[in-house]
Amino acid sequence: MSDALQVRLQRASTDFQRLQSDLSNAVESRQRLDAQLSENELVKKEFALLTPKNRVFKLVGPVLVPQDLGEAKTNIETRLDFIRGEIKRVEAQLKEIEGKQEEKKIELVEIQTALQNMQAPVTTARSSALAL
Numbered sequence: 001m002s003d004a005l006q007v008r009l010q011r012a013s014t015d016f017q018r019l020q021s022d023l024s025n026a027v028e029s030r031q032r033l034d035a036q037l038s039e040n041e042l043v044k045k046e047f048a049l050l051t052p053k054n055r056v057f058k059l060v061g062p063v064l065v066p067q068d069l070g071e072a073k074t075n076i077e078t079r080l081d082f083i084r085g086e087i088k089r090v091e092a093q094l095k096e097i098e099g100k101q102e103e104k105k106i107e108l109v110e111i112q113t114a115l116q117n118m119q120a121p122v123t124t125a126r127s128s129a130l131a132l
Helices: 002-048 069-131
Strands: 056-060 063-067
Touching: 002 069, 056 069, 063 069
Parallel strands: none
Antiparallel strands: 056 063
């Protein structure tokens, strides 16, 4: 029985570590998306200051290509919508991972408690035998 609990503890521990790694990756992804969102919102604000006489260029490879201001504004709006959608997806992923992590943590505590309870009578029996 103890061996089965040890194996179960090892699996649960491995799963918990994997969840921690997944959570870390999701947090990094969320931070990148936040940075992209801020950058694109800044570009949108800058576009709001432009007049139709201003020229907008798009970097294509090593070349700056003229772009229509309306098209550039539409592209930024589309990009912002996409980034916001990705943020919502990552937020849902974070909540899911955190929930799984909490469940795994509870499972680990239960297994460790069961192992300690199994070892307690053995330790008590040894102590009693040594006292005699």
